[in-house]
Amino acid sequence: MPQLDLNDDSVVVVIGSGAGGGTLSNELCQQGMKVVLLEAGARQSFATLQNDEWQSFQQLSWLDKRTTSGSWRVAKDFPNLPAWICKTVGGTTVHWAGASLRFQEHEFKTSTVYSGVSKANLLDWPITLADLETYYAKAESKMGVTRTNDIPGLPGNNNFKVMYNGATRIGYNKVHTGRMAINSRPRDKRQSCWQMGFCFQGCKSGAKWSTLYTEIPKAEATGRLDLRPQSQALQIQANGDKVTGVLYADKDGKQLVQKARVVCVAGNSIETPRLLLNSASSTHPNGLANSSGQVGKNYMRHTTGSVYAVFKTPVHMDRGTVMAGIIQDEAELNTKRGFAGGFEMETISLHLPFLAAFLNPGAWGRDYAWAMEQYPNMAGMWIVGEDMPQDTNRVTLHPTEKDSFGLPIPNVHYDDHQNDVAMREYAYKKGAAVYEAVGATRTLAVPPYPSTHNLGTCRMSERASEGVCNKWGQTHDVKNLFISDGSQFTTSAAENPTLTIVTLAIRQAEHIADECKKQNL
Amino acid sequence: MKRREFLQRSMLVAVGAAVGKVVQPTLAQGETAGGSWTANLKTLNAHQGETLLKMTRHIFPHDRLADSYYANVVADLDTDAGKRADTLKLLQAGVARLDEGEKKFIEIAPDQQLAALKNIESSPFFQKVRGTEIVSLYNNPGVWKEFGYGGPAYEFGGYLKHGFNDLKWLPDPPEAASPKPA
Numbered sequence: 001m002p003q004l005d006l007n008d009d010s011v012v013v014v015i016g017s018g019a020g021g022g023t024l025s026n027e028l029c030q031q032g033m034k035v036v037l038l039e040a041g042a043r044q045s046f047a048t049l050q051n052d053e054w055q056s057f058q059q060l061s062w063l064d065k066r067t068t069s070g071s072w073r074v075a076k077d078f079p080n081l082p083a084w085i086c087k088t089v090g091g092t093t094v095h096w097a098g099a100s101l102r103f104q105e106h107e108f109k110t111s112t113v114y115s116g117v118s119k120a121n122l123l124d125w126p127i128t129l130a131d132l133e134t135y136y137a138k139a140e141s142k143m144g145v146t147r148t149n150d151i152p153g154l155p156g157n158n159n160f161k162v163m164y165n166g167a168t169r170i171g172y173n174k175v176h177t178g179r180m181a182i183n184s185r186p187r188d189k190r191q192s193c194w195q196m197g198f199c200f201q202g203c204k205s206g207a208k209w210s211t212l213y214t215e216i217p218k219a220e221a222t223g224r225l226d227l228r229p230q231s232q233a234l235q236i237q238a239n240g241d242k243v244t245g246v247l248y249a250d251k252d253g254k255q256l257v258q259k260a261r262v263v264c265v266a267g268n269s270i271e272t273p274r275l276l277l278n279s280a281s282s283t284h285p286n287g288l289a290n291s292s293g294q295v296g297k298n299y300m301r302h303t304t305g306s307v308y309a310v311f312k313t314p315v316h317m318d319r320g321t322v323m324a325g326i327i328q329d330e331a332e333l334n335t336k337r338g339f340a341g342g343f344e345m346e347t348i349s350l351h352l353p354f355l356a357a358f359l360n361p362g363a364w365g366r367d368y369a370w371a372m373e374q375y376p377n378m379a380g381m382w383i384v385g386e387d388m389p390q391d392t393n394r395v396t397l398h399p400t401e402k403d404s405f406g407l408p409i410p411n412v413h414y415d416d417h418q419n420d421v422a423m424r425e426y427a428y429k430k431g432a433a434v435y436e437a438v439g440a441t442r443t444l445a446v447p448p449y450p451s452t453h454n455l456g457t458c459r460m461s462e463r464a465s466e467g468v469c470n471k472w473g474q475t476h477d478v479k480n481l482f483i484s485d486g487s488q489f490t491t492s493a494a495e496n497p498t499l500t501i502v503t504l505a506i507r508q509a510e511h512i513a514d515e516c517k518k519q520n521l
Numbered sequence: 522m523k524r525r526e527f528l529q530r531s532m533l534v535a536v537g538a539a540v541g542k543v544v545q546p547t548l549a550q551g552e553t554a555g556g557s558w559t560a561n562l563k564t565l566n567a568h569q570g571e572t573l574l575k576m577t578r579h580i581f582p583h584d585r586l587a588d589s590y591y592a593n594v595v596a597d598l599d600t601d602a603g604k605r606a607d608t609l610k611l612l613q614a615g616v617a618r619l620d621e622g623e624k625k626f627i628e629i630a631p632d633q634q635l636a637a638l639k640n641i642e643s644s645p646f647f648q649k650v651r652g653t654e655i656v657s658l659y660n661n662p663g664v665w666k667e668f669g670y671g672g673p674a675y676e677f678g679g680y681l682k683h684g685f686n687d688l689k690w691l692p693d694p695p696e697a698a699s700p701k702p703a
Binding site for chain 1: 665
């Protein structure tokens, strides 16, 4: 039995329990509000997480059918897997690698600052870095980000040693083990990092921050959180310009309606717009909160790619924290390189099974087998760069295909912008140069994987005609409907998104609680 | 067989030598390619099993790996074929297509086998075999051991005390970049 009544219309309903929804739920509960948290996935524990790539992938990932279109390579190699994100309590914070970087000031005003980028739907955020500074600090403390709050950096593994030496030899200066939401000392009743190397499969030691074992239990301890796992939101119900509740399917497939005072959508950037589009009605014919037509548009996934390098002697890149290593020199704005925006270079490793699947999708034969045999002698890095928002890059409802609930499935369309291509090509060369400086015998440029960063599909805007929500994530059209995940992002910036999602959630919770006290919501 | 395919096949035989050197896979002690392993197949027949074995050895050719690792891939295909009629048809038709011509696939020279596979690499049959192999072969703890990959780390407490930073062929980064472990 749910502990909050289905007909209790004084509750906030949060959809999705990840970085946005999990944090928001806890922050609201701490401020005295009652929250029903609907999570489509099941609840794992330290015991059920697995150091096994394929098993873990099946256990944690969002695997409901999706389609893809556009010229991006993902549509060719992984036509039904646009994104590697989660359907599990804790959302994608179970899978993420922990990189926690603040946006740079100019990244909030790309329309003003980036000149010479044509055919991009650039827009300034309706907030600035100054607006977020207090909340970034709260998020870093909450998550235990290394190199903040007197928390030492993590010790670098072999993969980082190779990156550090190569990077400094070619003149990079900002090279260190990163700002990571992974304990380097015991903190917040969680252990420090064991250097297992299975960060992507869920952290069995709890050293890596995840809402699964931080925000959610803390919210539950207030007595005001009703978490309902295996409860998939289907439609948000509205009466004119107010939302009234959420129709969802419980773990037995029974369809129920939870009434709500406020609804906050944090289903990640594919399901969030899909839910709004599937909630179309006579008063919202193009989808809920979609008078601007921007719901689903401006989908961003970062300019990504990886560089792996082969050496004559072992590296064992998989041993230890997957992403505790960064070169920040290229994150700055420097159009002399031939593109706007910047990119971070971060250590990454995959284990043998996934390297086989992702190193060069579709490839086979002697050369490929040779590459796989070099596994222990490989080092690797991941490029995370700012991609340009385009309104043709978008999530739409499939015209014919439906899910098991009879609702249209999502299609994700993406084409690289010229700026994205220029940045990626430059970044591949720089990545190879890092490794060649320390004796790489071969470097391999790997195309972008199914997207782990998914952003922008219900973006913030000053003007209602240019986006979906305002500076609080409150939708322009519907006052008691909020966007609470990375769909809010007006632009993608060069930084991994999770810290900013948590930051926005802390700030949004404060606003919602305040507005409720004032009876404005 | 259609005339066009026959001509294609004959051409492949003729240019086989030009496709590139292929080393005959090494058989480990006692691990012969023919023989009893095919008796374990439940749906595919022995000839189909042998053909698929040769095919999988060409797709990801690791000379040091015994046939048994590739036989595991064929076993996985066999299990799939037992569950789904369309998969069985796909595999049967695929093997039959490879066998078209004067000699069967398993009877022609390795470089000609490779050429034949290159010819069908876009086909659903080839993609099915490759897609299965990429998981079956590289998700095998025996293969991990051969390649020097350690597998799960939780059971022994992770690499903090097992060499996560033991690389010696480059200098250690300074502490500001990489602090010492606690």
